Amino acid sequence: MVLAVGPLSGVEPSLLSRAFRLARASTIAENAELEIEHTPAVVWCDTCGVETEAAANALSCGRCGAWKVTLKAGNELMLKRVDLVPAEEPIVATAG
Amino acid sequence: MCEHCGCAATPNVVHVSDAKGTVSAKAADAVSVELVTGILHENDHAAAHNREHFERHGVLAINVMSSPGSGKTSLLEATIDAIGDKHRIAVIEGDLETENDAKRIRAKGVPAVQITTGSACHLDAHMVHDALHALDLDAVDILFIENVGNLVCPASFDLGQHANVTLLAVTEGDDKPAKYPVMFRASDLVLLSKADLLDVLDDFSPDRAADCVRALANPAEIVPVSARRAETLHPWTAWLDERLAACRNGEALRPRNVQSPAGLVAAE
């Protein structure tokens, strides 16, 4: 499964990966792999209308330095994709 | 072939039936399910439910956050003294252990529900929902939710509140907003608490604190207050009055971190 994690999500990707390895143990998902995409913080400047990447605690416009910007990306904690691979032996799925 | 979308899934692939995204084949023996689902969806759903409760009863809900010892409970006591005769107040207290804070609030004649989180370092929407059952929301104008003292995790969990208020005590560093950007980016109002001590502290600059908040692209007002000086509370209580009036007017008030889910915008 693929997660997108931004620097303003409040989640530390390395800790999440470690917790995932513990959480998957002895479950139906024990072979599941977690892939984390680190998305950068991106701001859109209200003044000059351009998008720039920014640091989590310095979100001002990378071009003109104005602080009136809109965050376009960087606070996401998003499940983007799940790749389902069939088991060697067919699994009988039960709903719910 | 998959009957949902015609992809090349083999019959032994378990299909995710409620996926909102498109389903496509990655390889002959695997399916890729594009989801773009917020991991905190479960909490967000409960938060939206809480918000419906608040709005149905005309209750303004304020999430009060800060590091431990910044004076959240003292500020709420002083706020009750200041506006308790004008507005009906209730408080939900979040702490790891003890009923102490709830007792302090009840001593002011205001209903208070204590949530003891055990070792959990923040409140979530489900805990708040459970606490709401102990309150008569028809008898409440303003509900303060005093979060666990912590500048990290509380910022990531929507509780259903209308606004986030963060206290930064002037005994702390004025660069705390730069150190805890997720929290201070989420703040709709920053209160510089214990401001009566500014005269004797030469290392806290309200301007530097404000610069750090602006660097997070946050236009929030930054207001010095002191629980020991009733006259300093006026901008804070006026801010509350404004929001209560807006809430009663049916305006959909949302905290900053809820009104702009940037991840969704970016994923479109």
Ligand SMILES: [Zn+2]
């Ligand atoms: Zn600019």
